């Protein structure tokens with residue numbers, strides 16, 4: 001299956017989790033763009049969406065879907081987002097699109113996290129995709145040294161500024177055998193805003209193309 005077709009199928013398949021009257025949490029990326037396209041067909045039946053990025057907010061508004069403030073909506077029933085990697089325990093690497101912090105906030109505030117991926121995103125062990133870490137700009141070198149001391153190879157995503165005004169380090173060559181422990185450990189480094197590991201709060205449902213992962 002071509003990768004884009006897998007993304008399109010997954011984006012559409014997530015519609016079956018959308019219920020009337022919902023406020024839907026919406027992630028970021030090319031797979032999510034397909035979901036937003038499908039969600040537009042339901043725009044008259046839902047209340048609106050909470051968006052994880054300026055990019056998704058723009059797409060939602062273009063499709064006539066109201067973008068709501070998470071501070072006003074309370075907890076959400078559903079969050080739909082893509083991922084860069086997914087292991088057999090539904091733990092994820094996210095943040096290839098740079099929206100990891102807002103994505104993690106919405107995932108934490110949602111009862112059900114439906115992750116939509118194409119088959120190429122499945123891995124046995126996380127870490128082939130470089131792990132994104134959002135950092136406060138003045139802490140970039142400090143965090144990079146701390147990560148290097150733990151065996152990772154951080155590379156600054158030079159020129160990229162997140163929606164929160166921060167920078168991103170992409171950590172290469174890490175075979176992440178204990179993602180829950182690593183997520184906790186990296187969160188302790190001063191200057192780290194968010195780690196793109198979604199292991200402490202994994203996805204609840206993973207749709208690979210239009211098929212649900214067991």
Ligand SMILES: O=C(CO)[C@H](O)[C@H](O)COP(=O)(O)O
Nearest residue numbers: 029030031082095096097099
């Ligand atoms: O985490 C993300 C953005 O921060 C995306 O979900 C991830 O990068 C996958 O993107 P795509 O659907 O374009 O392959």
